[in-house]
Amino acid sequence: MAIFISFILCIIFTVVSNVSFKLSVQEKGDLKNFIFWQIVGNLTGFLSVIAYTYLLTLVPFYIGYALTTAFGQIFVQVFGSKWFFKEEISFSQWIGIILIIIGTLFLVKTK
Structure with missing residues (x-):
């Protein structure tokens, strides 16, 4: 359960962090907002x-890195770009997301 919670928190914080950085530059010249x-x-x-x-104390590095990097990228793109900022995700980008998931599964299942 600790693995799942630390993984989910890592992804949530990563998405919020990236969305926040984008929000900081939405209104140019607004120093307080920035x-x-x-x-x-x-x-x-x-x-x-x-x-x-903390997650790295619970799982091997190759698993922790692969999962957090891949799912961080996916969730930032889907939740941040698509849903929050209403940016389009092209067909080729969706293919890329699927390939990231498949590649991550290969990395995690390798050892």
């Missing part, structure tokens, strides 16, 4: 690193 979202992004990024570091 500073606020930069602080949120950096704090959640730090929490992501803490969750990831």
Whole structure:
């Protein structure tokens, strides 16, 4: 259960961090907005690193790195880009997401 919780927290914090950085530059010239979202992004990024570091005490490095990197990328693209910012994800990008998932499964199942 600790593995699952630390993994989920790592991914959530990664997504929030990346979305926050994008929000910090949405309104050009708004210094308060920039500073606020930069602080949120950096704090959640730090929490992501803490969750990831804890995860590495529970699983081998190759599994922890593969899962958090792959699913972080997928969730940032799908939840951050598509749903939060309403950016389009092309067919080739969806294929890329599927290939990331397949590649991650190969990495995790290799040993």
